[in-house]
Amino acid sequence: MRLTTVDDISTAERRIAGRVVRTPLLSCRRLGDPLRLDLAVKAENLQHTGSFKVRGALNALLARVERQGAPAGLTAFSAGNHAAAVAFAGRAFGLPTVVCMPPHAVPTKVETVRRYGGEVVLTDDLVGTCQALAAERGYHLLHPFDDPDVIAGQATVGREILADGPPPELVLVPVGGGGLISGVASALRAAAPGTRVVGVEPVTANALGHALRTGGDALAARPVSIADGLAAPFAGRHTLAHARALVDEMVEVSEEDIRAAWWELLDATKLLVEPSAAVTLAALRAGLVDAGPGTRTVLVLSGGNVSPATLASLA
Amino acid sequence: MRLTTVDDISTAERRIAGRVVRTPLLSCRRLGDPLRLDLAVKAENLQHTGSFKVRGALNALLARVERQGAPAGLTAFSAGNHAAAVAFAGRAFGLPTVVCMPPHAVPTKVETVRRYGGEVVLTDDLVGTCQALAAERGYHLLHPFDDPDVIAGQATVGREILADGPPPELVLVPVGGGGLISGVASALRAAAPGTRVVGVEPVTANALGHALRTGGDALAARPVSIADGLAAPFAGRHTLAHARALVDEMVEVSEEDIRAAWWELLDATKLLVEPSAAVTLAALRAGLVDAGPGTRTVLVLSGGNVSPATLASLA
Known part of the structure; x- marks a missing residue:
């Protein structure tokens, strides 16, 4: 690797x-x-x-834009901070964002995503739901860490x-x-x-x-x-x-x-x-x-x- | 004035x-x-x-030292932050400090005074007790604001x-x-x-x-x-x-x-x-x-x- x-x-x-x-x-x-x-x-x-999550989210989005152009939107799964970072990155580039968060996510973190204009889907199947959303809408999935x-x-x-x-x-x-x-x-x-x-x-x-x-x-x-x-x-x-x-x-x-x-x-x-x-x-x-x-x-x-x-x- | x-x-x-x-x-x-x-x-x-209280306490102490030399010690009355500032100033110049605080003072503020080596007297008669201590011990009284x-x-x-x-x-x-x-x-x-x-x-x-x-x-x-x-x-x-x-x-x-x-x-x-x-x-x-x-x-x-x-x- x-x-x-x-x-x-x-x-x-x-x-x-x-x-x-x-x-x-x-x-x-x-x-x-x-x-x-x-x-x-x-x-x-x-x-x-x-x-710190905005650092990785912004770099990954900018790298994707450089290599393949801007995506139609962004999606991510996260307990909270990465979700907010992706919403922040999406807003900075005028891209719609939908993030999957667990039902027990810290309410402050859910609110933060919404403050940056992100749509929130609360689900226990974070990864599956997020992959399905990415496929349906043609959005780019920004992984919270393994990228x-x-x-x-x-x-x-x-x-x-x-x-x-x-x-x-x-x-x-x-x-x-x-x-x-x-x-x-x-x-x-x-x-x-x-x-x-x-x-x-x-x-x-x-x-x-x-x-x-x-x-x-x-x-x-x-x-x-x-x-x-x-x-x-x-x-x-x-x-x-x-x-x-x-x-x-x-x-x-x-x-x-x-x-x-x-x-x-x-x-x-x-x-x-x-x-x-x-x-x-x-x-x-x-x-x-x-x-x-x-x-x-x-x-x-x-x-x-x-x-x-x-x-x-x-x- | x-x-x-x-x-x-x-x-x-x-x-x-x-x-x-x-x-x-x-x-x-x-x-x-x-x-x-x-x-x-x-x-x-x-x-x-x-x-911010350390700014005033330090300036008042340094002014006093310039004008009349170092005092034997410092005393003050305060709900808390000025007390900590005086203890801080006292420690910086190796001077003993005793401060009068109200019995209902925020515990964290009492602890902060002690952390800086200050002696704490809890009393409802802040000003009277402090003036008596200053007279008894020959300590310099640093007023919390009216100086x-x-x-x-x-x-x-x-x-x-x-x-x-x-x-x-x-x-x-x-x-x-x-x-x-x-x-x-x-x-x-x-x-x-x-x-x-x-x-x-x-x-x-x-x-x-x-x-x-x-x-x-x-x-x-x-x-x-x-x-x-x-x-x-x-x-x-x-x-x-x-x-x-x-x-x-x-x-x-x-x-x-x-x-x-x-x-x-x-x-x-x-x-x-x-x-x-x-x-x-x-x-x-x-x-x-x-x-x-x-x-x-x-x-x-x-x-x-x-x-x-x-x-x-x-x-």
């Missing part, structure tokens, strides 16, 4: 420039000091639509981290289907091969870790976690290949540790992140990642879309 | 440079578009200790707003004792006399508005508001003089409107602010401030210290 190259990432960077927020890398002593780490957070919760162009788009997060200071020694990335970590690891491996890249999953939603251990199997049951954005039932072929080649370590965190880390992030940084984005701090707090004193560490805060009910349950 | 001058503000800026966070001015279309305003927020919730050096420190917020783009046409500032608006209005009046400065108070905690209407009276009863940081029982002589001379308008918002605005700010900006900081958006949403389409508007997000219980009640 071909992995993402430096050229792929440079092309993605050029394509999406000006269409995405150049998010800040914020140093945070209040989080780092107790862990004895030199810690910073990459605030992708401040990205358009409230998550080289999506991975190259997410890799721009890694490029920006490298542009904002000396290369970190350790980067922790939340893992759902694996698109973000595949991209970030590609960008770091190319420019800073010494950087350790660690993926973090909920114990109860560990599709990529499970696939790595079993040689590619999907999870037996539908994953459930407060980190709703990470509840992918399977990893992709592309993301699995990237993880095998480029990810140094995978760790798993408990629901309780995610909740505690979420509050600490909010309290210390004053940034609203979604529970999915708190898994990395949870892993550090639980001592799951070895790192010597002063290790230059970056946590990727993947998104910030939380509904009022979730917020109340976390506070 | 002598008002804050351009020189006072420049001196404050020089004194506190490098000791405070140069906070970002963040444009926010999602908040501005529905109001038909060109809207940005000044994110003082990202300031050290989670509020020209504190006002000049807060004025640096206005300077930074002006440095980050064309002068805004409208600036909305949360008002408690009036230190922040006195400073911000001083900075703006000097450099951008056309900018309208509007102060916003809770209906239930309107000490400055009341003093302006009555010629200086304190409130009859202890003010109570979800915006705990604005519940000053009286305005100061200095802040009243500044407000009379420099503030264009004062408006008052309901508790319900503060709650709704708080959620919208969190959801749209992904920034955690305290309810006190949401009063400005509440005023705009309630139609209390006239502003034509496209008005360049800045909301000062004064702080971000919220306890879990408050957060749960707001979500």
Whole structure:
């Protein structure tokens, strides 16, 4: 399987420039000091639509337009953030969008899709319904993670981290289907091969870790976690290949540790992140990642879309 | 009464440079578009200790050190954010700090004072207890707002707003004792006399508005508001003089409107602010401030210290 190259990432960077927020890398002593780490957070919760997903969606759409012209419309399946990203991309190019989301999707994420003009179909058969819609309407299906162009788009997060200071020694990335970590690891491996890249999953939603251990199997049951954005039932072929080649370590965190880390992030940084984005701090707090004193560490805060009910349950 | 001058503000800026966070001015279309305003927020919730108060406290301490040498220690009375700022300033200069806070102070704010090494005395007689402590221990009392050096420190917020783009046409500032608006209005009046400065108070905690209407009276009863940081029982002589001379308008918002605005700010900006900081958006949403389409508007997000219980009640 071909992995993402430096050229792929440079092309993605050029394509999406000006269409995405150049998010800040914020140093945070209040989080780092107790862990004895030199810690910073990459605030992708401040990205358009409230998550990194617009990077991959825009790059994949622009790549498709370059190669085959504009499609009649866009479709996608997603628990939420990718759906909003596709609606955002569709609106930017005047394309109709229909996304399939699970009936239990976070209401805030459903509203976000609609705010960007996307049509929402709530269904348990995400993939099947989405493929049927794509065929019926002649729409282009943008995969949430298992697409080289999506991975190259997410890799721009890694490029920006490298542009904002000396290369970190350790980067922790939340893992759902694996698109973000595949991209970030590609960008770091190319420019800073010494950087350790660690993926973090909920114990109860560990599709990529499970696939790595079993040689590619999907999870037996539908994953459930407060980190709703990470509840992918399977990893992709592309993301699995990237993880095998480029990810140094995978760790798993408990629901309780995610909740505690979420509050600490909010309290210390004053940034609203979604529970999915708190898994990395949870892993550090639980001592799951070895790192010597002063290790230059970056946590990727993947998104910030939380509904009022979730917020109340976390506070 | 002598008002804050351009020189006072420049001196404050020089004194506190490098000791405070140069906070970002963040444009926010999602908040501005529905109001038909060109809207940005000044994110003082990202300031050290989670509020703008460190600016005034540091400037007042440094001014005192310049004029009379270092004091034996620091004392202050405050509902919370000024207390944390004084503890922060004390720690920076190796000075012991004792602060008087009300028994109903937000627990997060009490913890923040202790995190910076400050001693906390919970008392209903804030001013009396604090003055007694200052006399007993020979500590310097840093007033939360009614001090020209504190006002000049807060004025640096206005300077930074002006440095980050064309002068805004409208600036909305949360008002408690009036230190922040006195400073911000001083900075703006000097450099951008056309900018309208509007102060916003809770209906239930309107000490400055009341003093302006009555010629200086304190409130009859202890003010109570979800915006705990604005519940000053009286305005100061200095802040009243500044407000009379420099503030264009004062408006008052309901508790319900503060709650709704708080959620919208969190959801749209992904920034955690305290309810006190949401009063400005509440005023705009309630139609209390006239502003034509496209008005360049800045909301000062004064702080971000919220306890879990408050957060749960707001979500």
